[in-house]
Amino acid sequence: MFASSGNVSKEEAARTAAIAGAIDVLVTLSALIAAHSSVLLADFLKTSLEFVAVLLSWLAIRRIVGGTQHQFDYGLGKLENLSSLFVGSIMLLGMLVIVINAIANMLNPSHIAGLGVWISLIAQIVFGGINSLLSWRSFRTARAENSPLLKSQGQLFFTRAFGNVFILLALGLSLLLSGFSWSVYIDPAASLVIAASILISAIGVLSSSFYDLLDRTLEEADQIVILRELAQRFHDYEALHGIRSRRAGGQVFIEVFLEFDPDETMGEIQMVADALCRSIEAQIPSSRVAVALAKEALH
């Protein structure tokens, strides 16, 4: 078995993100060392935590790709969901660190200074552009493959791009308005706004992954789709013995237990089953439908 092209593209996207994250960490660290700024400290912590999250996602995807080569052949969706849960937890942790740091600097305010501020200004412009691009790519791939992992990455990069813009504004305004005594509060205040955006993203990632991990049932709208298809084919089967459905990661698995007329050939039954499966799969994204012959039909 070979790795699917979808998984390979996921791995490439995650690897690119991990490399970009590592460079971002190095730049923010150098800016932090060369400057006295509370926002830069928060930026470094946030970037480091995000890098760990991206690295973890990349490792998870590497394992998934390896799985199709007989090393990890079960629960791919689960692994993605677990990674997303961890990413969400890391984001929450980063948010807490920024909030605590901002409060501490509001209690003991000081003006920003040092070469690191200028390094950071340039870095925010460059990484703001890179993060925006990575966010767009992740969301596009996540939509195509219905991957919660790439969706969480897209949200992560969007949050980072948002953070870049805010830090750029915070540093710029702090420098421009340094003549005013209240300007010392710009940095920590901007950090709190970034923390709020991280919290919103983290809640989204955690709730989506958590429900998928619990194998939540199908939404009513999807259940109605299945019933509508069965109603449309009311005369094509003898009896309905049950419908089972569950989610596993981004996939939806549906089994329909039908009884057919014993006089029908397997070819005729197969045609009905195939048409039903195709129709449901076309209406429910990422679904796999199977028609099972109910016990009575086998007699």
Next chain:
Amino acid sequence: MLTVNVAKSGEVTEVLLTGELDGMTSSQLEQQLNSLIGSGERRFLIRFAALALITSAGLRVFLGFAKKTHKLNGKMVLCEMSPNVRGVFDMAGFSNIMTISATAAEGKALLEPDSTPTTP
């Protein structure tokens, strides 16, 4: 919670549903309907007047039951649906395969032995 009251009126078995028909209560209704079929009943008037809610799990019961009555040359008429419940049946396409009447009297008339078959 769902309460199922069964009453016999001539050859027609009236089933009055009260409460909510969802994933928690659908198996209760399914068992009772199967029991009625098992005891030889063939003409059913299902009354929805006191049914506040129906979900896909409830719809599934009626799809399966419609198949059973059809197989046994029986008849099933659904009646007294609220606009909301009727909307759910329409959305699922059940209105095309099941006979739905506005009132219980109309439903009974459709279940008379000389009336046209109501279940497809």
